[in-house]
């Protein structure tokens with residue numbers, strides 16, 4: 001393997017070095033993001049051990065740039081180095097869902113291969129990472145849309161026992177982002193990518209809060225500075241056609257790299273991602289469809305920003321009572337179980353969530369000293385948090401300008417008022433990750449009245465129901 005190549009647009013972006021990724025932290029060696037980047041595939045493959053078969057993984061959708069057949073070009077380039085085999089998962093069944101059956105059948109179909117070349121969006125690439133991990137072979141990723149940040153991290157979102165979970169899998173050895181190819185992707189995917197990128201304007205505040213209160217590891221502002229600088233180019237877009245595609249790709253790429261280098265998705269995943277997960281789970285429980293991940297995260301980012309604005313005001317008015325906040329909440333396990341009954345009457349999901357929440361609260365019971373310190377130095381934290389956040393109204397305005405949904409009712413299918421209320425109430429009752437909702441819950445502020453205030457504020461900002 002040659003040393004890392006970090007060619008960026010016009011050679012100006014040095015992705016891996018810029019965000020602090022080296023040989024020890026990652027097996028990612030090549031990251032090319034530029035118009036025409038696909039021409040790098042040949043030299044990427046030349047660096048691999050080319051004895052054996054390379055499996056080209058895609059979802060069967062033709063990809064064309066003008067009159068060019070991109071899949072045929074990739075096939076012919078790979079065939080210059082390897083024997084090739086094409087794997088289209090769920091070929092007979094349409095949409096690819098990464099449940100156990102799909103993963104196992106894809107692993108069986110690719111067993112004995114020498115390399116995986118994954119060509120596609122988030123789902124195909126997540127499957128490529130799983131296969132690379134299972135077979136211990138290198139993965140080359142050719143990203144075909146700007147829909148999520150997960151292309152540049154070593155994690156996959158898989159469906160286990162019917163529920164989505166993010167699991168550690170493998171880094172690609174090379175990530176090729178050809179802007180000519182991405183520009184041809186459906187507009188809905190680019191809009192969704194903007195929504196996923198919008199999490200940079202609210203999620204870091206949750207991460208800061210958790211780290212500062214001793215509920216997460218080290219807060220790494222340097223990583224956020226890199227992602228945030230890329231996201232500057234996304235502000236004040238006037239239309240989808242005027243959107244700076246390079247800024248969007250860089251925000252998503254650095255977001256994924258930031259997750260990879262810190263080892264936690266918390267960098268760009270806070271309350272807004274919890275909201276999106278809850279939309280998924282509410283839909284799955286009904287046997288209904290839900291919208292694209294990024295479309296949901298965009299709507300939820302407006303809510304999360306409004307939530308932070310309301311919370312900061314509430315902390316300004318009445319400071320947190322450390323005694324109240326560290327006293328165990330009576331009957332919490334029952335609240336968790338009840339919250340999940342409507343989704344899963346069998347009680348299985350509720351029991352799993354109750355375990356997560358119990359773990360979180362056990363950690364919380366030990367942070368009394370950090371909380372006292374936090375309350376005593378609130379003005380300083382307020383300043384840091386305000387710098388990490390963007391007003392809900394600005395996030396909503398930018399989403400609206402590119403034609404992305406800003407409200408639950410604009411999602412496909414729409415999420416109704418009753419479900420939104422259930423989602424908001426259930427936010428702190430799902431995972432063991434600590435966010436602002438937990439701080440509000442333990443300090444007695446996570447009430448229906450407060451949730452209404454947040455929804456009203458989001459509505460005034462151009463989002464909400």
Ligand SMILES: [Zn+2]
Pocket residue numbers: 148149196273293297
């Ligand atoms: Zn996301």
